[in-house]
Amino acid sequence: MIETAEATKFQYNPRYKPNQLICGHGQTGVIAGWTVKSAIAKRLQSHEFAVIGQLYSPTRGISFLIRNLLANPHVRFLVILNGTKEDRNAGGCECLLDFFRHGFSEGKSDTGRECWLINSPIPGYIDIEINAASLDKLRQSVEWCEVKSITEVVEKVKSYGLKNTVKPWGESLIFPQTEVIPTVLPGTRYGHRIEGKTIAETWVKIIHRIKTTGTIRPTGYDGQWQELIDLMAVVTDEPSGFYFPEPNYLPCDSTFIEEYIHQIIDDAPILEGVKYTYGQRLRSWFGKDQIEQVIHKLISEIDAASAVMSLWDVKDHEKGGSPCLNHLWLRVVDNELSLTATIRSNDMYMAWPSNAMGLRALQQYIRDEIAKRSDYNLKIGPLITVSQSAHLYDDTWENADQLIKKQYAKLCQKRDFYDPSGxxxxxxxxxxxxxxxxxxxxxxxxxxxxxxxxxxxxxxxxxxxxxxxxxxxxxxxxxxxxxxxxxxxxxxxxxxxx
CATH class of the missing domain: 3.30.420 (Nucleotidyltransferase; domain 5)
Incomplete structure (x- = not known):
C-alpha cells in the first residue's frame, strides 16, 4: 500500500466549474452522475481521489469534464457511477462511457456548431477546439470502470489507491473556448406574464422573453445566467396526452416525461446520495400525504382557497439541496380546476417544460381522483407557474438563440388577436x-x-x-x-x- 505522503503529491486543478467539484490528491476521478457528490466524498479520504463531480447532461457537461481531465493528466483512473433513474433518463454517464468505448467523430451540435460527436445513441458533444489527438490520448491513457452504487464507488477507488503511483500521461493541456455574449434590450426586471395554449408554445415565448430582456448575472455554479425575476407562465389548453411538436424542439420527449411524472406524483424511499423527489416531499416528507389532503379538502369544500401543498422544509436553510418547487395551490372556479406552482429557481431551457408537464399530470391526477370519489366532474383549467428566478444558463444561450430563430416567428404568425380587455x-x-x-x-x-x-x-x-x-x-x-x-x-x- 502506498504511503499517504506519496499519494498527496498530486493536486487536482480544475480549469472549468471549480466550485462544482470536490478536489483531492489522488489519481482517481469519480463521476457521480446525479448522485450527490458529498455522499461519496464523506466515505473517502482526500488522498484517495483526485476529484469528485456530478455529470447531469451529455450535451452540456461532458466537454467541461474532458477539458478538466486534459488539464490534469495525473488522473489515470475514472470511476463512473451510472446507477440511478435520473442517470438513465439524462444519459450523461452512459454517453461518457461511450466516449471511452467507441470514441468520437466530427459533426455538428444541435445548434449547428462544428463539434466532436461522441459515438453513442445518446447525443453528446465535445468542443471542436480540443484536437482529436489529445482526445485519443486521453482515451488510451485513462483506465475506467462503470459502477452502480456508492458502495461500489468506494470499493473501486480504494482498490485503485492500492496501485503504485502512475506517472501523468502527458503535460497539462488547455484549449481555447468560444464565448457567447448575448445582446440585452432594456425591459422590466420584476414581474412578467406570458400565456400560451400549450407548454411548447409557452416555452418558446418564455425563452424569447428571457433572451431579449433578461439581466445577465453570475451564478453560484461558475458561470452566468440570464434572468427574469417573478415570471408567471399561464398554459391554457395543454392536451391530456401532452403536445410534442413534430419535429420535437422541446428538451424532453414522451419517454422521459413518463418517467418524470412518477417523480412528482409517487412517493419514493430515501436513499443515500439520492436527492429527494418532489413526490417524496408531497407524499411523506412531513408525515402527511399532501396530495390526499388536497383531494379531501376540495371534495369537502369545493370553493376552498386553502388547497395548498408545500415542499419547503425549514431545515433546507441549514443542509442545502433545497427543492426548487416550493408551493402548490389548487383552486376551483366555475367548475374548473387550476393549479398554480411557485418555483424559486427555474432553469427555463432544460427544466421548465418537464416541470410543466409533470405539474399538469399532477393537476389531471387530482381532478380525476376528485371525480372518482365525488359527484364533481371538474374541467381542467389553466396551469400557472410562477418562476421566481427564471433563468437560462450560459451554456444554453446558443441553443436558445437557435430556438427563437426557428420557432418564435412561426408562433407570431399563428397568433390570434383575442384580447381579454375586449x-x-x-x-x-x-x-x-x-x-x-x-x-x-x-x-x-x-x-x-x-x-x-x-x-x-x-x-x-x-x-x-x-x-x-x-x-x-x-x-x-x-x-x-x-x-x-x-x-x-x-x-x-x-x-x-x-
Missing amino acids: NFLIEIEGNEIVIKQTTPGSGEVVACYSGKEPLKLVREIAAASPGIHPEHIGYLGIELQKAAESLKTGNPYLQDSK
Whole structure:
C-alpha cells in the first residue's frame, strides 16, 4: 500500500466549474452522475481521489469534464457511477462511457456548431477546439470502470489507491473556448406574464422573453445566467396526452416525461446520495400525504382557497439541496380546476417544460381522483407557474438563440388577436373621436372614451385597461391618429379602412 505522503503529491486543478467539484490528491476521478457528490466524498479520504463531480447532461457537461481531465493528466483512473433513474433518463454517464468505448467523430451540435460527436445513441458533444489527438490520448491513457452504487464507488477507488503511483500521461493541456455574449434590450426586471395554449408554445415565448430582456448575472455554479425575476407562465389548453411538436424542439420527449411524472406524483424511499423527489416531499416528507389532503379538502369544500401543498422544509436553510418547487395551490372556479406552482429557481431551457408537464399530470391526477370519489366532474383549467428566478444558463444561450430563430416567428404568425380587455369601436361623433369598449364575448358596451387628441386617448385607455395586449394598444394608436386626421380634413373616417 502506498504511503499517504506519496499519494498527496498530486493536486487536482480544475480549469472549468471549480466550485462544482470536490478536489483531492489522488489519481482517481469519480463521476457521480446525479448522485450527490458529498455522499461519496464523506466515505473517502482526500488522498484517495483526485476529484469528485456530478455529470447531469451529455450535451452540456461532458466537454467541461474532458477539458478538466486534459488539464490534469495525473488522473489515470475514472470511476463512473451510472446507477440511478435520473442517470438513465439524462444519459450523461452512459454517453461518457461511450466516449471511452467507441470514441468520437466530427459533426455538428444541435445548434449547428462544428463539434466532436461522441459515438453513442445518446447525443453528446465535445468542443471542436480540443484536437482529436489529445482526445485519443486521453482515451488510451485513462483506465475506467462503470459502477452502480456508492458502495461500489468506494470499493473501486480504494482498490485503485492500492496501485503504485502512475506517472501523468502527458503535460497539462488547455484549449481555447468560444464565448457567447448575448445582446440585452432594456425591459422590466420584476414581474412578467406570458400565456400560451400549450407548454411548447409557452416555452418558446418564455425563452424569447428571457433572451431579449433578461439581466445577465453570475451564478453560484461558475458561470452566468440570464434572468427574469417573478415570471408567471399561464398554459391554457395543454392536451391530456401532452403536445410534442413534430419535429420535437422541446428538451424532453414522451419517454422521459413518463418517467418524470412518477417523480412528482409517487412517493419514493430515501436513499443515500439520492436527492429527494418532489413526490417524496408531497407524499411523506412531513408525515402527511399532501396530495390526499388536497383531494379531501376540495371534495369537502369545493370553493376552498386553502388547497395548498408545500415542499419547503425549514431545515433546507441549514443542509442545502433545497427543492426548487416550493408551493402548490389548487383552486376551483366555475367548475374548473387550476393549479398554480411557485418555483424559486427555474432553469427555463432544460427544466421548465418537464416541470410543466409533470405539474399538469399532477393537476389531471387530482381532478380525476376528485371525480372518482365525488359527484364533481371538474374541467381542467389553466396551469400557472410562477418562476421566481427564471433563468437560462450560459451554456444554453446558443441553443436558445437557435430556438427563437426557428420557432418564435412561426408562433407570431399563428397568433390570434383575442384580447381579454375586449374590443374598441372607433367613430367620429360631431367634432370628437368616440371609442366604445365592448366585452370580448357578448359585445356589451362597458366603457366610453371621447376626445380629440390620440395620445391622450391612448393613455386613458391604457390606464383604464392595464392588461390590454401591447399590439392592441399599438393598433388603437394608429386608428386614433387616422380618426384625428379625419377631424382636421373633414374626410369621413371608417375604422380598419386604408
